[in-house]
Structures are given as C-alpha cells and as structure tokens.
Amino acid sequence: MTEVTFPSMSTGGCGTGVVATWFVTEGEAVHTDQLIAEVAMDKVDAEVLAPADGTISLEVAEGGEAAEGSVIALIQ
C-alpha cells in the first residue's frame, strides 16, 4: 500500500490546505504519475501525481482540509 500525502507547500511545512479537486474517483485504477488531484494553500496551487500503480481510495473529500504531509489517499 502506498500513501498519497498532501505536498509540502510552505517554508515551515506545517500548514493546512484544501484538496480542491479530485480528478479520480473512489476505487478507480490509477497509474504512476497520473494527475489525481489539485490542492491549494494560501492562493498557491499544486498538482498531485499518483506515486504508484494500483486502486485508489480517497481519504479526504473534495473541498476538505488537510495538513501538509498528511495522507489524502491510499493506493493498493
């Protein structure tokens, strides 16, 4: 199982952002480097790419808050 984490976007690395868009749905097959999400923090956006092949389960709903480094999805 591979964890997908909220990317580091601030200098301190301890901020909180929002999972703005999920481009994949619960249980969908994903492949490495596929665009799966877009996150936002303090007017800065970042793309999240799948770190592994597998089936994804979403741990944070679209629009939900998440801390930098926290798990937002799992790939099995």
Next chain:
Amino acid sequence: MTTASHETAQRTTEPTRAPLPVEPDPGTRRLSTAKAMVEAIAQQMRSNEEVFVLGEDVGAYGGIFSSTTGLLDEFGPDRVRDTPISETAFIGLATGAAVEGMRPIVELMFVDFFGVCMDQIYNHMAKIHFESGGNVTVPMVLTTATGGGYSDGAQHSQCLWGTFAHLPGMKVVVPATPYDAKGLMTAAVRCDDPVVYMFHKGVMGLPWMAKNPRSVGPVPEEEYEVPIGKAKVVREGTDLTIVTVSLSLHHSLDVAEKLAGEGIDAEVIDLRTIVPLDREAIAASVSKTKRLLVVDEDYQSFGLSGEVIASVVEREPTALTAVERVCTPDVPIPYAHDLEYAVLPTRDRIEAAVRRLAGAK
C-alpha cells in the same frame, strides 16, 4: 506589396492541415477546463512550430486563470512570451505575426480590457482578410477571461461576447466544459480565421474559485476538434428549450435536472460557438418544444439573447408560444456579493423562468 509576395509570406505548414478526429468518445481521463485548454495549446505547439503564446503573465505565472500553466517550462520564453501592459502593442504584434503566417495565441487577460485595444482587434485582426480580398489570412486566436460571480467589480466581471459577435470578421467560441475547451481550442488554432476564444473563469475548475462539478470532466488524450459553429443538445427534452452558453450552461443543467423530478422536461442547448451561430439547431429545437428560454450572462439588451430569439422568429414565425430571457440586466456588474448575485443569471432566476414557461399555455 504584391499579392504574390503575400502568398510567399504565408507559411502555413502542413501539419495543421492533417485532419483530426471530430468530437471523439470522451473516454474516462478527467481534466479541469483550464488543464484541457492548456493541453490543446501544448499539442498544437508540438505539432506546429508556428504556434506561439503571448500576453500578460502567460509565462512564469501561467495565466492568472491558469490558461497557460506549464507552457513556459516545456516551450521556453521564445514561444511563451510575457508582454508589457500594452494590449494595443501585443495584440498588434500577434496580428502582424499571423499575417506573416505564424499562428499566435494571444491572451487579453480580462475581456473588460478590450477598451484599450479594440482598434487592433476589430479594425485589424478582424478586417485584414476582408480588405486584402482574401489574399492575406489572419490565423490567430485571441483568448480572454470573462464573467463574474466572485466580487471582482464592474471592470473585471463582464462577459461581452455579444460585443465581439456584433462585429463582423471574427469567429467567437465560448466553451463551457473541459471536452469542448480542448476541442474548440484545437479547432481555433488550426483555423485560418481570427478566432476569439472566451473562457468564463467559473468554468475553468480553478482550485481557488467555487466550481460546478461540470468544470472537471472526461477529455480524450489525443488531439481532436470540436467544430466551430456547431451547437450541442446537451439534454433532450420536450417541454421547453433552454438556449445558453458558458457558465450559464452549468446552472441551466442543474435546474433542468432538478425540475425533471417534477415532470418538467427541459431541452438544453449549449451554443458553444456564438459566431457563426448555429441558428438551425436553435430553430429545430424550438419547433419541437414551442417554448424558449435564453440564459445569457452577458448584458440583456442588443445582444446574444435577442439574436437567438430573432433566429427563431425569422425561421419559424408561428412556432413560439412563450419566450423569456434570463440575462444580466443593463447595469454594470456590482462588486458587493449580494448585489452581484441579484444581477447574475442564477439558478433561482432560471428556475423561476422555467416554471413560468412550463405553465404557459
């Protein structure tokens, strides 16, 4: 300069001429409208070295509404050019490049800024083809952000597609979905005519702006075109026809889906292109439903909504039994949230109009 030398100067390259798939199956890969638009630009830049991008903050910033994100990294500063704040200068530059056979994509950051550069747009970009007797083409794309809903005030919230559509010589496309954003951009870049490509900020699927679920959707990875000038029946229905465009499509579909549960069956047409206007598609639908609602975020008077209604009346003078329009009334867009939403074509206003039309005899 002679006609012959102009023809020599036209450097239209072969790759843009190879036919592409037209409206292929969307598949399952999902993108936001902004990312679909960028993907189309990147694919056309890869396949034709004459395609380049210029405008304010299109480089490192990636477009303030993410319309050019990542292009600088792939194509470098020669082909993705940040410009000074002189719309007259850089739209004129793009027109000149197009006349010489390049295929510029030039961004006017907000359509509201057209006032400082309209001579370059409607007297040059739009008329060189005509005034040269067809000897010189202007294969450029003018992209611009439109629309309100996020308290950006009267000078940053207008749609104004009716203004551009009123002036002959420019095609005007207004995509509402990721699929159409990519297909229409591809078609616009490959088109030999000047095309104004107007993207509403509210359909881009931006992380920092409230977004309708339809602003993220399936987009083929391959190159393909959505034909310029072809409307789409997005939802079939029998009780009335809603003709709309851009973000108002999303609101109209939300209302149509809600009222379907009450037995009101609305047909929804996304114009997708305003020039040339698919008048036949509008008339065909209304001849079936007899009732017409036009939903347009642009100003009500002297614009798209009246033109749509006239298209029906000219073709089917007796078809209409009821007609309404939900538009922005003829006032500047307010900054204050509640006042702005009092003038925008909201779901509530659309729903009320649909109910009136469905109950009309």
